[in-house]
Amino acid sequence: MRYIPNSPEEREEMLTAIGLASAEELFRSIPQNVQLKRRLDVTEALAESEVIAALEKYAERNTAAGKPSFLGAGVYSHFSPTVVDHLIQRSEFFTSYTPYQPEISQGTLQYIFEFQTLICQLTGMEVANASMYDGSTAMAEAFLMAQRVTRRDKIVVAETVHPEYREVAKTYTQHGDLQIETASLDEKTGRISDLSALDEKTAALVVQSPNFFGCVEDLKALAEKAHAAGALLVVVVTEAISFGLLKSPGECGADIVVGEGQSFGIPMSFGGPHVGLFATREKFVRNMPGRLCGVAYDKNGNRGFVLTLSTREQHIRREKATSNICTNQGLIALAATIYMETMGKKGLQEVAMQNAQKAAYAAKQITSIDGFELPYSAPKFNEFVVRSSKPAEEVLAKLREEKGIIGGLALSRYYPDRPDEFLVCVTETMKKEKIDALAAGLNELQF
């Protein structure tokens, strides 16, 4: 868009031309009694240096980023190579809106195609879309897609799926005819166990792996159970780095894989903007939401990229579209693509291995302290639940105030019946000294 300046003289000239005395007269059609007759209640203008000083003062009130933090629970602290931020700042990418015109958008379409390809490889699926808003909305879309595919109206979702994801899905689907039931976890393993709600009316069984409690689910067994009931298995992945170590959901029999791509080079940024992943089997592609980019050849045989299967989408199908999301997280998906391509297969495996090993080390250190144990036996990736003999909220508050360490997330925030459990996340960014400091801190707490 062009910047068109106008000077006081030009404004005067325009007002004269339309026969008005002042710009305020342009608003005379607004009734007097609803017009604001005073100045806005904001402080007087500050000098730039004063504004920066004021903002820095606000910023000082943030403590989280500076302290050792063992928070995960859906948003993860990972190292992002400098090249990611450097490349996404190229001006060609900044307005990464829908590339409707392939003849002027080959670069954008190519990276979307690469993104889709990489997500397919990681999830073990056959087709992935150009991304969704975030993991939670991707999961809500999976609910609706499962309903379309199976023509059934019940979703059975594990209570170990991120509670905020379930909240979003509830909000998202509240005006439709979906019935959402919850399957509870096994108190010994930390895996989903009670599948009594899964029946011939169920469109999908929805599980997260690693789940919110850090436990890796037995996806193969769950896929068999879901399929035996004629339902789809939807697998949610909130920690995308786990793809570097765990068997892919696709290999285990998942029908739809959704997730959050924040771990791929995206800053935590208070929880967003992040990027939703959505992948499925080719046979379901017509029922899939979101944009798809495909390869095409022109009449001379040159390869090109185009948006494809758009007839599923809102701008063509209106109310019959598979989703009212007709866009994607262009810039963030680009960042994730650059991250994945920079790390490569070996790099991602290495990062995933470091996460698992550091988390295992942390778990070992913490459980060697009296009063702390690991209640769930299932295999873990980079997060695990610790059960404490003292209330978890209190333990974490003391650790924060006395030791300057953010030790994790008290589960009581989402699961009020679990007051003595907290979730600890350890990524590759966490140094051994800090893990040792966490264990030492827990050991020294006095109640």
Added chain:
Amino acid sequence: MANNIPENLRYSKDHEWVLVDDENASIGITDYAQHSLGDVVYIDLPRVGDKFGTHEAFGSVESVKAVSEVFTPIAGEVIEVNEGLNDSPEKVNSDPYGDAWFIKIKMAKPGEADKMLSGEEYEEYLSSQA
């Protein structure tokens, strides 16, 4: 353009045809419809057992130009769908009245097809629209 309009079928103003066979009927789209749509690339069909009233959307036809819904000219329950169209949607272009039937239904109101247009009436309708 001369339209191919077989005399043994009944027609709707939405350009579907119906072939009555005792209490059942096959439904497809007309030669005029396939010609207007252009190359058909995908057909979305209902499932066996689905029930439709008169003039309800039972599926859609996607061509390189557009997506159009197809309607049931008569009410009934789907007893067969033409799975062959999944692999060869282009049959709708090459053989709209033969291989490219969309669904077979058990008619809910026998005789309903008699109220539809005859070939001659459909031809008149098309020329009045031209």
